[in-house]
Amino acid sequence: MRIKAAVTILIFLAGITAFATFKTVTVCGEMQQLLQKTEELAESGDFPAAHEALQQFRALQKRSDPWLTAFVDRTYRFELRNNCASLENYLREDTLEDFFADSERVLITLDIISDSMVQVF
């Protein structure tokens, strides 16, 4: 009985480890793409489209927050969450310089989270 339980736990752990790694890499990559798209649109002056892309980025970030809480170090999560929250204001105020500065920080945080997972491959 205990052997079966141990084997089940091992299979479960292997599964959850693979899932967490895959999910982190995928979501981080998706968030990076959306943020870069927002940057490109903001740079071209299409602020409504840029704002919409930014909203999609925020929605994805909020959706992924619960499992990031389970698997990612709190320092990175908090950094990502705070930077993402401050990004929203910039496009409305057309303060591009601040927007690009903040988005750069978000990208760095995403890279850190993603790298910590990718390095194991």
Add this chain to the structure above:
Amino acid sequence: MILVFVRTLVVYFSVIAIMRFMGKRQIGELQSNELVTTILISNLASLPIEETDLPMTAVAIPILLIVSLEVLVSYAIVKLPKLAQAISGSSRIVVLDGHVDQKALKELRYTMDDLLEALRQKNIFDLRTVNFAVVETSGKLSVKTKGHDNKGDPGAEQKPIQFPLVVEGELNTQFLEACGVEKKWVLQQLEKGGTGLKDVLLMQCDCDRNYYILWKA
């Protein structure tokens, strides 16, 4: 997460190997794998208390992994006697009929002082009274004295020592020597019963060659 998984595996087996390398003196009462499990789990369990930034899964996953490994390793030890010997080692006779096996003491890195101290803790102050002393896999010393029964009653009838010559199909050469019998003789006795070593769960024998065999079910 894979990194945590792999690190846990590596640390688990590395620490077992290190504990085996350190020998019985450091082990005390626990078996190597049990001690490793205890140390790792106690250290891991303290992490989320000290490091609040760490997600709980980063600690829960390695602990679950270690516990599962511990269960599987203990199961494998029961099934594979050679693995048991590799992980836990085997017991060693250090005193037989009042004579100290100095080679065994050296290999165990037991000094004469250590042996005498262990004997004194068992209220034995004269080495010559020791009939049989063995260092168990847990590092403890088991002793049988001359002229006493196992409970230390001097008036009781002395029973000869029963050496476990075969345990779970494995011959113990050390006990064969202590018992003064040869492998050939053991195999001959087994052949009389029409069986081989593999079918034996336990074969005990004393120095007068009175033996007892318990067959595997």
